[in-house]
Amino acid sequence: MSFGLGNLPYGVFSRAGEPRRVGVRVGDHVLDLAAALGRDVFAAPSLNPFLALGRTAWQEARGRAREAAAAGDHLIPLTEVTLHLPVEVADYVDFYASLEHASNLGRILRPGEEPLKPNWRHLPVGYHGRAGSVVVSGTPIRRPCGQRPSFGPSARLDIEAELGFVVGVPAPLGGRAGAFEDHVFGVALVNDWSARDIQAWEYVPLGPFLGKSFATSMSAWITPLEALEEARVEGRSQDPEPLPYLTRQTPWGLDLTLRIDLNGETVSTPSYRDMYWTPDQMLAHLTVNGAGLRTGDLFASGTVSSAGQPGSLIELTWNGAEPVKLPDETRTFLEDGDTVTITAWTSHGMSLGEVSGTILPAT
């Protein structure tokens, strides 16, 4: 059910001693697309060449992959493969689209001030992250060192549960992007690891830098937009009404529930449905100045927090003041050896896979 024929997410895999190639997940197997469909574009170490082909090619490949999967040929057990970073990430941008998250962080980091800055309801606030430190789910995460402001290992290492949107079709520099579904191929789960002590010291006035650029994890499987039709909902109502370039054309809210597991215990289940800014608005904003798009661009939603279900530990523990209880221990921020796994499902029970990482001690 979870990875049935209505799902068919794309990834990159290899078998021992063989080069990387593109596959589609079918249950607990990978469909070897280059073998099944006989197309060179899938004998590639990343999804990028396929992503660049655009929507008609995506639809055709999905139809043919479904036929091949149903026929049962060219299926390799997941236990026999290694999964790799699915996309050669061009630019990585992170938004700040959850009203609950932005309000909570404002209260925690800027007590006594209005939690939301005056711009927040007028544009999807974002920042440019570091494409080169995006890693695939399962990659261990080394605790970063930096100024906190004294130099040393971060003592407040956190997670951020997010959805990531993968761009396939470019838009020219100086031009404008077209419709969301003509550029964006699909959705990944993202954990934007954040060193809160480094972040709190460095971020004024230019925003996040080394506190977030040491690693960002993404799921090995990219769920195509076509698989998410059943999850599409109207976005949350917005007041004031955004400028015309940010007008929603068709619904790109998504009815998804995320689940954050810390050392195997579920600590929060935020809903993506309640996000204030929808991803079509993020794409329109990202390109309104003529910045263009490249194949492999990744833009993330920002932390997915909903009422009572935050997407980060800084919110869950209110900056460490209210530790979260696990069966035999408590946590404020992450400790060495901790494993965080984020999963997500549609309300119809379709899985978006997982993004997982374990913390290694600082060096």
Ligand SMILES: O=C(O)/C=C/C(=O)CC(=O)CC(=O)O
């Ligand atoms: O409010 C702040 O100063 C900082 C906010 C964040 O760290 C969140 C961020 O990276 C964007 C997001 O994930 O929503």
Ligand SMILES: [Ca+2]
């Ligand atoms: Ca983030």
Ligand SMILES: [Mg+2]
């Ligand atoms: Mg990060």
